[in-house]
Amino acid sequence: MESELAEILAPYEEKKGVLIPVLQQVQEKLGYISEEAISQIAKTLKLSGSDIFGVASFYTQFRFVKPGEHTVKICLGTACHVRGGEQILNTVKSYLSIDTGETTKDGKFSLERVACLGCCALSPVIVVDEVVHSKMNPLKTANLLSSYYQGGGDEV
Amino acid sequence: MKFEETKKKAIEEWESTTQKKVCIRVGTATCGRSSGALDVLKAINDELSRQNIDANVMEVGCLGLCYIEPMIDIYKPGHSRVIYANVTPDLMPQLIEDYLLRNNPRPDLALGTIGEGNIEGIPRFSELPMIKPQVRLVLKNCGHIDPVNINHYIANGGFGGLIKALKMKPEEIIEEVKKSGLRGRGGAGFPTGTKWGFCRSAEGVEKYIICNADEGDPGAFMNRSLLEGDPYLVLEGMVIGAYAIGATEGYIYTRAEYPLAIKRLEVALDRMREHGFLGEDILGSGFSFDMRIKQGAGAFVCGEETALMYSIEGKRGMPRPRPPFPATSGVWGKPSNINNVESWADVARILDQGADWYASFGTERSRGTKTFSLAGNVKRTGLIEVPLGIPLRQIIYDIGGGIVGDKEFKGVQSGGPSGGTIPAKLIDTLVDYEHLAEVGSIMGSGGLIVMDEDSCMVDMAHYFLDFVQKESCGKCVAGRVGTSQMMNILERIIQGEGQPGDVEKLESLANTLLATGLCALGGTAPNPVLTTIRYFREEYEAHINERRCPAKRCTALTSYYILPDKCEGCGICLRDCPAEAIQGGKRMVHIIDQSKCIKCGTCFDVCPPRFNAVVKVSGEKVEVPPEPVPVKASKKE
Numbered sequence: 109m110e111s112e113l114a115e116i117l118a119p120y121e122e123k124k125g126v127l128i129p130v131l132q133q134v135q136e137k138l139g140y141i142s143e144e145a146i147s148q149i150a151k152t153l154k155l156s157g158s159d160i161f162g163v164a165s166f167y168t169q170f171r172f173v174k175p176g177e178h179t180v181k182i183c184l185g186t187a188c189h190v191r192g193g194e195q196i197l198n199t200v201k202s203y204l205s206i207d208t209g210e211t212t213k214d215g216k217f218s219l220e221r222v223a224c225l226g227c228c229a230l231s232p233v234i235v236v237d238e239v240v241h242s243k244m245n246p247l248k249t250a251n252l253l254s255s256y257y258q259g260g261g262d263e264v
Numbered sequence: 265m266k267f268e269e270t271k272k273k274a275i276e277e278w279e280s281t282t283q284k285k286v287c288i289r290v291g292t293a294t295c296g297r298s299s300g301a302l303d304v305l306k307a308i309n310d311e312l313s314r315q316n317i318d319a320n321v322m323e324v325g326c327l328g329l330c331y332i333e334p335m336i337d338i339y340k341p342g343h344s345r346v347i348y349a350n351v352t353p354d355l356m357p358q359l360i361e362d363y364l365l366r367n368n369p370r371p372d373l374a375l376g377t378i379g380e381g382n383i384e385g386i387p388r389f390s391e392l393p394m395i396k397p398q399v400r401l402v403l404k405n406c407g408h409i410d411p412v413n414i415n416h417y418i419a420n421g422g423f424g425g426l427i428k429a430l431k432m433k434p435e436e437i438i439e440e441v442k443k444s445g446l447r448g449r450g451g452a453g454f455p456t457g458t459k460w461g462f463c464r465s466a467e468g469v470e471k472y473i474i475c476n477a478d479e480g481d482p483g484a485f486m487n488r489s490l491l492e493g494d495p496y497l498v499l500e501g502m503v504i505g506a507y508a509i510g511a512t513e514g515y516i517y518t519r520a521e522y523p524l525a526i527k528r529l530e531v532a533l534d535r536m537r538e539h540g541f542l543g544e545d546i547l548g549s550g551f552s553f554d555m556r557i558k559q560g561a562g563a564f565v566c567g568e569e570t571a572l573m574y575s576i577e578g579k580r581g582m583p584r585p586r587p588p589f590p591a592t593s594g595v596w597g598k599p600s601n602i603n604n605v606e607s608w609a610d611v612a613r614i615l616d617q618g619a620d621w622y623a624s625f626g627t628e629r630s631r632g633t634k635t636f637s638l639a640g641n642v643k644r645t646g647l648i649e650v651p652l653g654i655p656l657r658q659i660i661y662d663i664g665g666g667i668v669g670d671k672e673f674k675g676v677q678s679g680g681p682s683g684g685t686i687p688a689k690l691i692d693t694l695v696d697y698e699h700l701a702e703v704g705s706i707m708g709s710g711g712l713i714v715m716d717e718d719s720c721m722v723d724m725a726h727y728f729l730d731f732v733q734k735e736s737c738g739k740c741v742a743g744r745v746g747t748s749q750m751m752n753i754l755e756r757i758i759q760g761e762g763q764p765g766d767v768e769k770l771e772s773l774a775n776t777l778l779a780t781g782l783c784a785l786g787g788t789a790p791n792p793v794l795t796t797i798r799y800f801r802e803e804y805e806a807h808i809n810e811r812r813c814p815a816k817r818c819t820a821l822t823s824y825y826i827l828p829d830k831c832e833g834c835g836i837c838l839r840d841c842p843a844e845a846i847q848g849g850k851r852m853v854h855i856i857d858q859s860k861c862i863k864c865g866t867c868f869d870v871c872p873p874r875f876n877a878v879v880k881v882s883g884e885k886v887e888v889p890p891e892p893v894p895v896k897a898s899k900k901e
């Protein structure tokens with residue numbers, strides 16, 4: 109872990125105004141911002157751990173728990189809301205028995221909400237592992253999720 | 265001249281790519297991609313190589329008809345371009361064979377033609393109802409050029425504005441921008457030239473310019489589309505602005521949710537450096553300037569200029585009181601000038617074509633054009649650009665084609681969470697800064713969300729306030745306490761627990777917040793609440809007094825039932841219910857377990873129309889058996 113992050117952090121040593129890009133790269137590498145990561149960033153950038161947590165927790169992009177194997181993001185932007193994003197979110201919550209910000213017990217899925225992915229014209233949209241699924245509805249969403257349990261998933 | 269030479273070469277490349285042989289354009293902006301454009305692209309390439317056809321395949325930005333993506337267009341020398349919409353990978357071999365090998369342009373599949381010459385049976389693209397009322401000044405290249413190919417940009421008049429600007433005095437440029445009447449496209453509509461003047465005359469050697477590409481309005485995508493479809497236009501505007509203002513460095517602040525836009529900007533910046541449009545001594549003018557991308561990390565409030573500047577510095581993006589204005593103290597405490605993506609693009613067009621040309625579009629006080637993202641319950645969703653002052657009706661019915669499923673139009677939200685809802689009865693409102701303000705909304709950055717009879721206005725107010733509250737930085741009391749008190753009231757209203765007097769309480773809290781919010785986030789947060797109360801008070805009253813949601817939207821007040829005399833026990837809803845809330849069996853009347861129902865509406869949607877057994881009700885109770893009973897034999901005949 110130390111060495112994993114060392115590579116990311118090295119170019120930023122004691123630079124100013126770089127915290128957000130550093131956090132973004134760490135999250136890309138680890139999938140989340142772990143406690144150890146925070147203390148390592150603190151050392152490199154000569155900031156306090158609470159400063160870093162303060163900044164990281166301000167921005168919705170950063171998460172502090174390990175994500176599941178697949179990440180489901182439900183868009184709750186205005187266009188998606190108007191066309192039933194909330195219903196899709198409720199469906200996923202009920203289907204996976206988790207709330208947003210959580211991961212299923214089997215570690216298969218984590219669930220997040222986002223505010224607009226810029227595909228509003230195709231609303232409602234959801235994203236599973238960076239693949240955007242447009243013009244969704246609760247039924248299509250449930251079928252999509254169940255396909256991951258049947259060994260498919262990637263092809264859908 | 266050096267630029268003349270560059271331009272000559274660029275035109276040669278453009279012509280040889282797009283005119284000398286078959287050229288197939290594939291729209292691969294975000295909308296296209298999420299509809300499968302990359303698979304279509306691959307299918308085209310596969311088929312061309314299988315058939316050994318010599319053709320250029322080009323990825324382009326968005327033509328704006330997002331609702332029928334993926335779109336491609338095929339050009340054959342000597343003919344106009346033919347656009348095909350809603351295409352699939354499977355269709356490609358047939359289409360390529362029909363048009364390229366057998367000379368049949370397939371009018372049955374075509375949407376329209378672009379360029380010289382007509383093709384029988386296919387309308388002209390510019391005559392399509394969605395396109396005809398539009399005036400595409402900043403979107404002119406989107407969907408036509410390869411967005412990252414600098415030669416395509418140059419061949420289509422790109423950098424013409426910059427070349428002119430570098431021969432002018434900075435003050436003359438500022439005068440030209442003032443004369444054009446351009447007002448900021450990011451929301452507030454402040455005159456761009458005037459703002460530049462402040463920063464130009466501010467003391468300081470180091471100055472910054474910033475492009476606000478945060479596009480925080482959840483439900484808007486104009487800036488994304490423009491950056492994905494024609495990044496150079498925005499960047500050219502920024503170089504012009506930097507020269508006029510005397511800036512040394514620039515930032516493009518964009519959301520991390522826009523990876524494709526970021527990628528295209530990165531390539532565009534590199535190309536501009538290679539070609540001398542950026543860096544030391546730009547085009548031999550003695551002026552040096554460079555810029556870089558800063559990624560946001562998902563916080564609506566960071567679209568506000570002072571918060572955005574803190575975020576660039578790597579801090580929490582919290583707005584601060586102004587003055588001092590960014591023009592005197594912005595990023596790193598230096599004079600800074602911030603403009604929206606579209607404002608910068610407008611500048612490039614203005615310098616190229618002249619202030620008078622630009623000012624000839626739009627109205628007296630709202631000059632020029634504006635891009636809007638049209639979404640929600642409208643038939644033709646997408647990215648549009650219209651002259652300011654156009655009637656709202658024309659946008660919704662002519663361009664947008666009216667309401668999906670021919671339901672009733674209820675209202676449209678403009679300006680995002682800081683804006684307001686314009687009700688159906690005001691559909692003849694003219695879309696410009698003044699008229700939108702008059703009806704209680706704002707222009708905002710250009711999000712237009714159309715709502716039909718199924719949208720509940722209390723729910724919308726709750727939605728926006730919830731959004732703003734989650735995004736409020738918590739710095740000012742108004743933002744923190746004001747929004748949360750309003751939230752509590754709205755929450756209980758949509759839960760069916762509203763109390764008499766709640767509407768009045770909301771109004772009074774909203775007015776306090778309007779007066780005392782620290783930044784425009786807090787100060788404009790009440791707008792959606794106030795406009796929905798103003799135009800849809802009776803909906804609030806129904807929730808409070810009758811425990812009823814007239815639009816049957818609020819889940820706590822809405823229920824689904826299966827009518828026992830209509831249900832045939834076919835099992836479709838039972839199978840499809842994602843919450844497993846339906847009980848029943850073959851030829852047994854199905855029952856919804858209300859305690860498990862998540863009100864997703866799937867049963868309502870999947871019940872075969874010939875049975876039509878599922879109803880959605882609010883404020884009434886439907887008698888159903890307590891558990892599944894056999895379908896009555898009498899119904900069988």
Ligand SMILES: Cc1cc2nc3c(=O)[nH]c(=O)nc-3n(C[C@H](O)[C@H](O)[C@H](O)COP(=O)(O)O)c2cc1C
Pocket residue numbers: 447448449450451452453454456476477478479480481564565566567568569570602603604605607608709783784785
């Ligand atoms: C809460 C809030 C969010 C904002 N979000 C954006 C945004 O996403 N994009 C934008 O260009 N301006 C946004 N603005 C407006 C900016 O503060 C600023 O006025 C604008 O970028 C100036 O550019 P313009 O003069 O070209 O419009 C926002 C303002 C507020 C108060």
Ligand code: FES
Pocket residue numbers: 183184185186187188189223224225226227228229231232233482483484
């Ligand atoms: S509102 Fe969902 S993509 Fe924009």
